[in-house]
Amino acid sequence: MTIESLPAGEAGTVGASVLDVEELTVTFTRRGEQPTRAVDGVSFSVGPGETVGLVGESGCGKSVTSLAVMGLLPSRGVQVGGSVRLDGRELLGAGDRALRRLRGADMAMVFQDPLSSLNPTVPIGTQVTEVLLEHRDMSRKEAGDEATRLLDRVGIPDPSRRLKEYPHQLSGGMRQRALIAMALACAPRLLIADEPTTALDVTIQAQILELLRELVVDSGTALVMITHDLGVVAGLCDRVHVMYSGRIIESADRHELFAQPRHPYTGGLLASVPRLDAARGAPLHPIRGSARDAIPWAEGCAFAPRCDNAQDDCLTEVAGSTVPLEYDGPGRELRCRHPLQHPRSPAGATASGAAR
């Protein structure tokens, strides 16, 4: 509670991050099947007011990571290991009631499909006020007023009327705004947005992203943005972690990542985005194959089967060890033995020199 009252900037300077994820592993075990490790030793942290992107194709473990942080994975058939700390407080292994007290109040989440994520049989108003009534000491009347303010804040016109309406009566963009209003109702320290714009029209996407950015900057909320869309990353994120097959393969600040992608996968992602400034008729360069072609990390780099730079030592068998995530210049980390080379910038040169 005390931390919450601190201005965003100050909390950031002490180095106290809002969310610390360390060596998070999530294993799914189904009867009669091999256990599958969906998240495999993921570590990252998010400071107050900071926006961090988790990027990757579907199935890379980014959504599972977010659900693990929120404690929303089903208890049966799932093992979660490592550590997740919110404001220094360990969440893994915390009781259900303790987690419920945190969820919605200190950490909140916005989901991908706003229609299916809203209860079709309950008015929007109730779905907003129930968070307030659960976590804040408010009367129904106060909660109703606060809900009107919240809807207004997320840009829903005529909020008092909208509160009485049901999800199917709202447009897609309005629904997502309503979901954001619910997530922000108790001014959480951490907001996780899981592909919040994927189900929306392109024009609405931009509005929603802009809204998220404003809200985060205003309140100093730590934002984790989960997306497969590099456009979203470019517009919003301070730091980016690229995930592949359950592991982080490259971490960098936004600008550096876009300017100098080091991992061939990141490079591939960037190259497969159509660019307006590219020459007319210049071909796109999609990544070969699909995420299902990955090999287990224990056998080598999971991306190797699809990688143009892959060589024999990408495999554990040859190199004697699996590819580690290593220091790759200030603020950068990389899990690759044959990264993309760029015209040497001074910082990059010394950094990679020091790492070897």
Added chain:
Amino acid sequence: MTAMGDLKRRRIDELAARAGQVPEGEGGLSLTRSAFRRLRRNPVAITGAVIVVVFLLVAAFAPLLAPKDPLTQYLLSEIRPGSIPGSREGFPLGVDNLGRDLLSRLIVGSRQSLLIGVVSTLLGAAVGMALGVLAGAFGGWVDSVVMRFVDILLSLPSLLMAISISVLLGQNQWALMIAIAVTQVPVFARLLRGSMLAQRGSDYALAARALGIRRSRIVFGHVLPNSLSPVIVQATLSLATAIIEAAALSFLGLGDPDLARPEWGAMLSNAQAFLSIRPELAIYPALCIIVVALGFTLLGESLREALDPKFRR
């Protein structure tokens, strides 16, 4: 057929196949084949199938299996008010109140019970499907008229409907079958019509129309076959209800009065009078009805799971 026509046909077949939403890893398997594969792995389906097959075999070979004549009265000298002989040498389940061997009557009775179930379900399904196809294929006012009629039938609780028809047609086995069949008609009609409408609006039917395929060909070549799976499921489940309903009508005195044909429902209702003296007389036919109904229900439910794309994961 010109080459062009063949191409069109193949194209629609492709589209129709895709409408079945074949999940990944099962590509290339037709809907029926993959449904069958899932059924074989499902213990519930196996249980249901085994029950049904065993009873069908018993019914088929009843005269060979029955140890005694089901109509001859034995042990008459031992039957007194308040006492009916139980199990003994030669009569493993004892005899009924008229001294007839219970086991033989159960075995031979399976014929009539299953026959009533199968015939009435087939009849109900045939008429219901005809109505459903009429409504689903033509739409418009035909659909409205047929569906209003079906709604009226649906607004009568089924047993009351069966009672009215039985009273009208008199007491014989055909009246019984027709009475039960009529209660099944509206269900089948609605089901087939609904599923045909859904298929008609689907993308592959639209694509076929865009390719200029004749309507009758689309309806009978693609829409109808693709709409059948809920009907098959319902027919299996209806077999169970038909057998139970036949027992209920027997109980109400509307069953088949022909004593030469033992039937479980009639045996069960007849035995109620002796329930406190020899409950077995009621319990065995009841068990037969329950087990057969359960067999058809298990089979039907697992068929539903296997055929429904929602479950195909």
Added chain:
Amino acid sequence: MLRFIVRRLLQLIPILLGLSVLLFAWLRALPGGPAQAALGERATPEAIARYNELFGLDQPLYVQYLRFLGRAVQLDFGNSSRTGRPVIEEFLERMPGTIELTVFAMVFAIGLGIPLGYLAARRHGSWLDSASVIGSLLGVAIPVFFLAYLLRLLFAVELGWLPGSGRQEVRIDATRITNFYVLDGLLTREWDAAWDAFLHLVLPGIALGTIPLAIIVRITRASVLDVVNEDYVRTANAKGLATSTVRRRHILRNALLPVSTTIGLQTGLLLSGAVLTETVFAFGGVGSAIFDSIFARDFAVLQGFILMLAVVYVLVNLLVDISYGLLDPRVRVR
């Protein structure tokens, strides 16, 4: 919402008209026709001819139908050939008993079925789950009248715990106001009469409620299993709502939608089952009257009772439709 209700009411009219045509035709198609139905099987040809003339049965069919319809609207279905009393009088006297019985059965089925189905779904794969699945399959496969006999034999005849026939002990001299025996007892403060009437409901009510119970357990279980995997339940959990709020507002509220439709359809099953159960328990309701009139060939009673039961069934389904509209806002708009 009002428009929704009015539209549903208007949709009833063709169905009720169709029903009346069917039952009109039914009586005409019976061997002997309506005259015999009214006068009984031993009627002389002269009596039948006199009756036909008197009731305009020599007129064209559509005139006859319109007359029938006109009388039916005034609830005049002729007289019972067995007792000579107006059919409607017998119906009104007996219907309260059947309503009491079906309400008991439904309360039993819903009150037990929804919690059981919910628990089975939440403990998916546990012994409770398996037991309720097996139980619900068995429940549907048992012939109602056999179950009724078993319950009666066991709890009334052998153990003597509960009454096994009738609606009230003969020795209790209860005052009748509404013919709802339990209600009458409460209204007149004759507590022992009310309690006794209630005890008379227990066995037939349980027998009658077993099939609906089995179906409700199954539908609730399947529906809850569907709903708990919905995104909005995840959202509700992500909001940190108390488990009870998630269960009540987000899971049950949506999971019960399909259950409520089933409950409407169960009424047909209950009315069918009532004929069988009431017969076994000699429970003086509409159902046992139907059984009696089948044997007595009392066609006027059969026609009137079946028509009125169908109307009751249609009305109950209308009520369920309306309540569905209240529960699910998406239906209301359409």
